[in-house]
Amino acid sequence: MNGKKLHRSYRNRLSNFNSWKAGNDIEKGLLFPQNMGPYLSIDETSLSLGELYTIITNKDARGKKGTVVAIVKGTQSDGIIPLLKRLPKRLRNEVKEVTMDLAGSMNLIVKHCFPYAKQVIDRFHVQQLGGEALQEIRIQHRWKAIEAENKALEKARKTQAEYHPKIYANGDTLKQLLARSRHLLYKAQVNWSQEQEKRASLLFELYPDLGQAYALAQKLSWIYNHSSSKSLALTRLAQWYDQVEKAGFKTFNTLSKTIQLHYERILNYFDNRSTNASAESFNAKIKAFRSQFRGVKDVPFFLFRLTKLFA
Structure with a gap:
């Protein structure tokens, strides 16, 4: 079978992508409150053409199903904070620790969205x-x-x-x-x-x-x-x-x-002695997944598959 035809068939019929409820909110952000935990990591990654996405992951899931807490387009704190505040306040207040890099935007995001969490800059x-x-x-x-x-x-x-x-x-x-x-x-x-x-x-x-x-x-x-x-x-x-x-x-x-x-x-x-290694490892998985497609042309479908595997 022609590869492109197989891809279209899987995307439009077999995968349930067209009935994916979160599909309409991709540009706003994907949230998975059921994956919240006390120890989180926050990092940024590029999916296609240099477009950056901020990804929050649960350390306890160890890069498997239930890892992704949120995927939000962009890295600007003023756009990400309102979206993350849609997560239940009770769950956000239970977060004890968040690891991150030195980016100032990460500091603001964690400070406003997870007010009781200790911030740890990755060594x-x-x-x-x-x-x-x-x-x-x-x-x-x-x-x-x-x-x-x-x-x-x-x-x-x-x-x-x-x-x-x-x-x-x-x-x-x-x-x-x-x-x-x-x-x-x-x-x-x-x-x-x-x-x-x-x-x-x-x-x-x-x-x-x-x-x-x-x-x-x-x-x-x-x-x-x-x-x-x-x-x-x-x-x-x-x-x-x-x-x-x-x-x-x-x-x-x-x-x-x-x-x-x-x-x-x-x-x-x-x-x-917490590090952001789990987030870096998850980014490596995303890059490996992306390389299988030789780049990401259809971002919504890529995110659909990503969340099916890890959210």
Whole structure:
């Protein structure tokens, strides 16, 4: 049978999509109050053409049926809050904890819709910022290396001489060394391969500031992994702030200010060590489901199938 014909037959006859009661409210938002629980996650995902949807999930469902609490188009808090307030107030007031990323809109949504819930900023989003601050320094050095090589090539052409870039002990040129160091900078040193150890040794010898920035990023992860309480984590973060200030890296100073502005919600992690991993896992399932269709052209039908599986 023709694939398109089979799709139409399933959509219009076999799936009960046309009689789906929620179908008319897709643009407004899909709510499933029966899936509410005390521990929720809130995150955003893209379904098609960069259009973002805010999705609230129940952690206790573990990514199976009963996971989806709400799917709302957009990420603007002023449009999402009125929709979520349609959920029964009693159920919303029973929510104890909501994990999220650093987006300001998420803070407002949870504050207004789940007033008694503790807000927890996901640790991996904070650590990701640390990694990005480190990578920004590496990228700056890489652009300088590319520019220096371009100037050397241009000079060689003018003098009709051959240009041979310097090859380091591990076989990399300077430009290659900076490009190929990307992945090792995300890893802890104990997880480096022998080749990555050699590359890192060369990198930090040539660029001591990268070694210092790597230590700062790893120290942030260490605080999360080895702090048993809020008070201990707060003390260690204060020491980390001092180290960042002394280092003088612009990207890490920005990260430090971000953590200071959100430190209460960041430190809430140490109460139950809750993360937004369940929401990220659910997003991965959505992406896998979406890839089976090679993109989403019919958003209402996609949401219909998604809610049948997970709501």
